[in-house]
């Protein structure tokens with residue numbers, strides 16, 4: 001009797017571990033391995049003698065829920081992106097230990113293929129299993145039910161609501177992803193907060209509320225492609241809106257935020273498209289006084305050369321006239337007239353040396369006056385400005401304070417690349433105050449902003465001949481062009497593929513530049529126009545130099561006249 005019970009018990013053990021199902025399951029796993037180019041098989045909850053691991057070409061590891069190691073185990077780094085997770089269900093729908101630790105084990109890898117294996121009929125509990133899977137973002141799930149020699153496959157489609165899919169053969173699982181691409185109006189949620197030009201809202205001329213902004217439009221297009229619905233949660237009206245939004249995102253209360261990722265956030269996000277630089281903009285340097293234009297065409301060395309030429313002409317003419325020397329002043333006037341390229345009444349040429357010098361002087365005068373005039377007119381056309389500040393180091397000479405909000409102040413105080421003079425002159429404002437001044441390009445301050453935002457703000461001045469603000473081309477810090485998303489988002493890889501494609505095709509950049517136009521339509525941005533004529537070079541001020549020279553000349557002439565009068 002005892003022996004019988006023992007035999008029965010042994011038979012029972014044998015039947016639950018069911019060594020006969022090994023060849024079929026192994027064959028299925030081999031097929032899955034081949035299809036998904038698996039680099040690592042992770043077996044969870046299997047008895048050691050259960051699987052014939054040797055048959056699988058790719059390496060395998062065994063995890064037992066009973067061991068302490070299991071609780072600290074997490075897949076990451078090498079080989080983990082192509083792993084296949086195989087879980088034996090001992091207690092349907094799923095062993096509590098496994099259910100508890102699986103999300104940690106597969107942190108940020110929730111889209112790996114997971115195979116559940118059971119030998120009990122899953123009809124009554126598989127709904128619970130799949131609901132758990134979807135909640136944790138395990139979207140690629142295959143349930144294998146083995147009874148005797150038959151194998152049944154199940155999976156699930158979560159959209160628009162959870163339903164079980166009974167697959168007649170394994171190949172159907174391979175094509176299942178096509179069904180996952182249609183969301184059947186499943187909601188993709190975000191928050192309605194405004195953050196131009198990434199997400200804006202305004203009432204258009206027809207009185208309709210319009211949502212726009214480039215990140216918003218990117219996600220809107222994603223939902224259109226996948227037949228999903230973009231749902232906007234009400235705005236968080238609070239000073240601490242930012243931490244609240246982040247906590248909500250972490251709780252999966254919505255799916256993404258319309259904001260690029262900052263490196264310090266440590267949130268799950270889409271894969272980065274590029275590094276997003278952060279720049280300082282400062283008011284464009286002021287135009288120089290227009291009377292200064294007179295001396296600008298020539299550098300001081302050229303002016304010295306002009307004086308030297310006049311002196312040369314005078315001395316050489318004087319030296320060449322031999323015995324018939326007359327006044328040196330006459331030769332000075334001759335030389336000056338040549339250099340200024342103006343006519344003179346009569347030139348008496350005494351010999352061939354003088355003729356040569358006159359020809360040299362005429363040529364020199366021709367070249368000098370023409371190059372002067374050409375330079376002057378090109379400068380009048382383009383305008384001349386005080387020296388530009390081009391590096392962060394130069395900013396210490398800038399008279400403007402840097403306007404910031406309290407979110408960035410700590411970071412900027414620590415920034416090594418920013419000169420101490422700028423740090424001491426930082427000026428703190430509220431977020432709204434800062435936004436108002438920055439969007440209005442109030443030229444009393446310098447501002448700092450991420451590239452995407454800054455380009456939108458600077459777009460306002462693209463009609464101006466002389467811009468109001470200028471960007472320092474050195475970046476101050478770096479963010480990522482990636483968007484924070486809720487943890488274990490089931491369609492994250494789909495989103496990544498979509499983002500990479502629109503980025504590579506240039507649609508991303510187009511959406512960004514379109515958002516500037518939207519911001520202008522909404523009245524958040526304004527196209528700036530210059531008031532009146534920007535450059536008035538020929539005003540009275542322009543002739544100050546000429547007047548001064550004329551006055552000096554007249555005075556000198558008067559003095560010389562008086563002097564000579566007294567000598568005679």
Ligand SMILES: *[C@@H]1O[C@H](CO)[C@@H](O)[C@H](O)[C@H]1NC(C)=O
Pocket residue numbers: 077078
């Ligand atoms: C991953 O692979 C790289 C290159 O093959 C190697 O340098 C690195 O040490 C590996 N990381 C781990 C955690 O094994």
Ligand SMILES: *[C@@H]1O[C@H](CO)[C@@H](O)[C@H](O)[C@H]1NC(C)=O
Pocket residue numbers: 160182183184185227
């Ligand atoms: C989008 O989802 C709805 C709701 O399930 C469905 O009726 C419609 O056919 C779907 N559209 C496409 C193009 O698949």
Ligand SMILES: *[C@@H]1O[C@H](CO)[C@@H](O)[C@H](O)[C@H]1NC(C)=O
Pocket residue numbers: 437440442443444
């Ligand atoms: C720019 O900001 C300063 C200081 O806040 C303010 O006094 C000035 O009125 C602003 N200028 C414009 C054009 O808004």
